[in-house]
Amino acid sequence: MSGVAIVAALGLQLYSGSMILGGLVGVALLSLGGIFKWREADDLFTSGMRMMALIGFIMISAAGFAEVMKTTGDIDALVESAFAVFGDNRGLAALIMLLVGLFITLGIGSSFSTIPIIAAIFVPLALQFGFSPMATVVLVGTAAALGDAGSPASDSTLGPTSGLNVDRQHDHIWDSVVPTFLHYNLPLIGFGWLAAMML
Amino acid sequence: MNAVILAVLVMVVLSLARVSVVFALMAGALVGGLVGGLSLEQTLDAFNTGVGGGAQVALAYATLGAFAVAISRSGLPDMLALRLISLLGQEANAAQQARVKTLLLSAVLLVAVFSQNLIPVHIAFIPILIPPLLKVMNQLNLDRRAVACALTFGLTAPYMLLPVGFGAIFLNDILLANLNSAGAPLGLEVTRSMVPLAMAIPVGGMAIGLVVALFWSYRKPRHYQALEVASQQSQQGASAIPARPSRIGWV
Numbered sequence: 001m002s003g004v005a006i007v008a009a010l011g012l013q014l015y016s017g018s019m020i021l022g023g024l025v026g027v028a029l030l031s032l033g034g035i036f037k038w039r040e041a042d043d044l045f046t047s048g049m050r051m052m053a054l055i056g057f058i059m060i061s062a063a064g065f066a067e068v069m070k071t072t073g074d075i076d077a078l079v080e081s082a083f084a085v086f087g088d089n090r091g092l093a094a095l096i097m098l099l100v101g102l103f104i105t106l107g108i109g110s111s112f113s114t115i116p117i118i119a120a121i122f123v124p125l126a127l128q129f130g131f132s133p134m135a136t137v138v139l140v141g142t143a144a145a146l147g148d149a150g151s152p153a154s155d156s157t158l159g160p161t162s163g164l165n166v167d168r169q170h171d172h173i174w175d176s177v178v179p180t181f182l183h184y185n186l187p188l189i190g191f192g193w194l195a196a197m198m199l
Numbered sequence: 200m201n202a203v204i205l206a207v208l209v210m211v212v213l214s215l216a217r218v219s220v221v222f223a224l225m226a227g228a229l230v231g232g233l234v235g236g237l238s239l240e241q242t243l244d245a246f247n248t249g250v251g252g253g254a255q256v257a258l259a260y261a262t263l264g265a266f267a268v269a270i271s272r273s274g275l276p277d278m279l280a281l282r283l284i285s286l287l288g289q290e291a292n293a294a295q296q297a298r299v300k301t302l303l304l305s306a307v308l309l310v311a312v313f314s315q316n317l318i319p320v321h322i323a324f325i326p327i328l329i330p331p332l333l334k335v336m337n338q339l340n341l342d343r344r345a346v347a348c349a350l351t352f353g354l355t356a357p358y359m360l361l362p363v364g365f366g367a368i369f370l371n372d373i374l375l376a377n378l379n380s381a382g383a384p385l386g387l388e389v390t391r392s393m394v395p396l397a398m399a400i401p402v403g404g405m406a407i408g409l410v411v412a413l414f415w416s417y418r419k420p421r422h423y424q425a426l427e428v429a430s431q432q433s434q435q436g437a438s439a440i441p442a443r444p445s446r447i448g449w450v
Contacts, residue, residue, distance in 0.1 A: 002275040006327055009266060019323045020255075023262030026327070030269040041265075048265030052326070054221075056257030060250050061224040065210070067249025068228040068242055072235025074202035081201065106207045107231075112373055119377035127385050136382070137389055137397035141374050145359050145401070149351045152214045153224060159322030160350040162260065163329025164343045166267060167426040173214050179344045180351040183408035183416065191404025199397065 005029040054172070055162045062153035066108040075104055079121045093129050094139060094196045097122055098189055101143025109153045114144040134199040142192030150181025206231025263326040270331055271427070280334035300339050303332070304349050304413060311353020316364030322354060340420035348412035352405060360395055360402045370394045 009026030013019055031038050049056075069075060082100045097118075105114045119140055126136040148156050157176045164170040210227030214220050225246075232242025270276070286299070307329075314324050329346075336343065358366040371391065378389045 002270050002273040002331075005266075005273075006270070009263075009327055010324060013323055019259035020262050022323070023259065023266045026266040027262070027269050030266075030273060033273075035269055035273040044268050045261065045265045047268045048263070049261040050264075051268065052257075052260040052264035056253075056260045058220045058224070059256050059260075060253035061221045061228075063251075063253035064246035064249040065206070065224045065228040065231075067252075068232045068235075068237070068245045069203055069206060071241065071245035072202045072232060072237055074231075074235045078201045078203050103204055103207050106211070107203045112369055115373045115377050119374075119381045123378060123381035123387065124385055127382065127387060133382075133387055133389055134393060134397045136387065137374070137378060137394055138401060140378060141359065141370075141394070141398050142401045144374070145355065149355050149405075152211065152220050155322050156351050156354045157347075159325045159354060160329075160347040162322070163325035163350075164333070164347060166264075166326075166330045167333060167423075169423050169426065170343045170347070172220060173217070175344050176347045176351070177214070179348055179412065179416070183348055183412040184351065184355065184405050187404030187408040188401050192401040195397070195400035199400075 002030065002033075002035070005033070051166050052162060054165075055158050058153060058158060058172075062109050065153065066110075069107045075107070075117055078104065079118055082121075082125075090129050090131075091193075091197060093125070094131075094193050095189075097125070097139050098143050098146060098192055101140075102146040102185065102189075105144065105147030105154075106151050109151060109155075111144045111146075111148040114147075115140065118143055131196060132199055135196045138192055138195045138199060142188055142195075146185055146188050146192070149184035150177055152177050156180070200234070202231045202235030205234050259323075260326065263323065267326050267330045270327075276331040276334045279331060280338055296339055300341055303335065303339070303341065304345060307332075307346055308349040308353050308409075311350045312357050315354065315357040316361060316366060321365065325350065334425070337423045337425055340422055342417040342419065342421040343423070344421075345413050345417035348409060348417065352409045356402050356405050356409075359398050359405075362391070362395055370398070 005026045008029055009022040011022075012025050013022035016022070027041070027044065030036065031041070036044060078100055082096050101114060101118055104117060105111050108114065122140050122143065123136060126139050131139065148154050151157060152173060157172070157180055161170060161172040161176045164175070165172065170176070206227040209230045210223045213223035213226055218226075228246050229242060232245065233239065237245065310324060310328065314321060329350075336346065358364070358369045360366065362370045371394070375389060375391060375394055378387070381387075382389065
């Protein structure tokens, strides 16, 4: 019965695009299967909410954080001020572009939304520095992707914590964020930089 | 100093100092807003505007949380753990345990990869599929940081490399489109096939990171207590959950 409920919950999510509907039907199926009584549902929801409260509220406040970042207008300023430090050093230029991308993605919590912000400035800049089209793709793509893994407020770390921390033995920052930052962002910077310089 | 850099630094440093991430985000947003030239009122306004967008996700997670609790009461996690123990036999030797660990991690990785393209549910599968497996992981003394690394790799690397599912949105609809619209006046022309090719090198770096995480950093056994998924509720609902120290030891 649990297996059926899991498949149904996932399938319905896929079909309707709604996590809420999927979860609801999963719970209903388990209730029909006699796993718990329907009048215990309140109890169940309270437990479920308590379990997910931290993740939920991080997501909510991360959305607020991102909105403040956008409102300040300093995201564009950051991209533009990157010019100043380059000088005419190609290697430094590549590194700074990657790091600027890292900070923007950490700030707005989504690598998908970072691209439109950085592309307008980075593309002409990269071409001016003589990076090939392939290297330009690497620079913009990697700069955007950087900071998705290893961010305290992105789906890619909150998701794993939401599953692993249900018995409160998995610390979001030290067991999800820091390990993924070390193992994914550092290689992305290194290999992204190398690829940009070689291609 | 740039407000975004400052805000991100404040947020990250506070998080690392074990301040609740929620407070860290609020403090970071406040600092960023004020340094970025917004008034206190404008900062709070912007924050509140953004907060609305997160509410739907939060409700979805609460529903999935209830589902995870229901699953845990169904006895499925115990069944999985029992089956594993019988599978390993009474005297589970190290080699067998290692094999099951590898199997489990590969399965988690595979599901995470598929969640981005084949079955694009994004992260919604995690609160459903992972909690029932925690007992098995405890049995194996599997370091959950390894599981977190496998999941995060599966959630991020595919969209940076494979132009299907969420990857189609990232690589084609956003990256390719923006590169070409920004580069067109300068004579830059990026074709669809160039993108995955170029991204293969940085993603290769992530793959190395994954191997290091699984087979080196978090390979050693780490011990967890066998705690229930959600705090047991008494019939009266009066019993409070004691705040218990959760970690037996760092490995």
